[in-house]
Amino acid sequence: MDSNNPKIAVIGAGVIGMTVGAMLQQELRNTNITVIAEGFKEDTVSCVAAGIFRPGTSFKGPTKEVTKKWINESWYYWQDILKTPEAPLAGIMPVSSYIFSKENYFITRNHLIEDLVPIYRPVEKDELKLCGEGWKYGSYFSTIKIGCDRYLPWVEKSFIEKGGKIENGRIDSFASLRSKYDLVFNCTGLGAKVLCNDHDLVSVRGQIAKAKAPWLKMAFYGDYDTYIIPGIDGVATLGGVRQYDSYNKEVCKYDAAAILERCYDFIPSLRKAEIVAHRVGLRPHRMPVRVEPEVVDGVKVVHCYGHGGYGVMCAPGTARDAIKMGVDILRSNARSKI
């Protein structure tokens, strides 16, 4: 293999794989990069996600500092696109949100983004009566949303235009890539459970409904994992459930009924919205998210998977670290060949 023109594979075409591929092209111009995946665009978990920039407070990298760095770098990456005319094409939009609770104020706070987003404040008493009933505590914040239904086609198009290659296929072992690639980025999400025999990676099953509600302009979070998040095209995401270690990809009618009932109680006008789809996604949950290099069967691999419920928002920050690790490997490859 030519050390001046290394061959790189990215396995996975969800938000992590495609963001790694796109950012790699910025970092290493004129490099041969191929994204290989079993599923693309709407066939990924990424496309089920609402894509709001609001990490759960338990989101975890290897250290607190790294976690915060991933979040901050991701925020500024998305902000840079948001400032351009490309933003709507990439599915990125600003969104304001209320988070209410009947239980306690603490769970409406978010130490990971309070110093980052333009506004994060406690609500006034009157705001507790805006929608739903019986709210005792709440916070208001401004953030962004990245809709992967637009982002994935947008980033794939740009990746191909810049010379990137796309291959459809399933990878069952890293060894099968040994003779073809100098470096492999493993962005397989929950697929890494089998590919890497990683028992720390667990599915947290999610289910959502899609409702045509163009009048809805704000996001709302309530207790019991209830959320309503508007979309760029007037279709809101209604959720949800978080079912630990559940691998069922089928829509469950009981979950669907419970989600709709909770959301209708919260925002009664949603009863008038047409429900256009129900979707299921298995979140790739791992504590901590795995961003690290490893040599597997003689193949130089950088893992970037296990983002749980926060992979859309955090893709750029984790991708940047993974790419730094990959570039270090390529440099040491080149030095050892001198």
Ligand SMILES: Cc1cc2nc3c(=O)[nH]c(=O)nc-3n(C[C@H](O)[C@H](O)[C@H](O)COP(=O)(O)OP(=O)(O)OC[C@H]3O[C@@H](n4cnc5c(N)ncnc54)[C@H](O)[C@@H]3O)c2cc1C
């Ligand atoms: C209901 C729900 C709501 C969510 N809401 C949000 C949110 O608001 N904000 C947020 O940031 N995140 C959210 N998430 C989480 C987010 O969707 C995930 O963290 C993110 O999509 C993970 O991206 P990924 O690229 O790792 O995985 P995926 O999107 O699953 O992509 C994995 C890719 O790897 C490929 N692959 C896997 N194994 C193999 C193999 N062996 N060979 C070849 N290809 C393989 C797949 O085909 C696919 O292309 C939500 C998730 C769900 C389910």
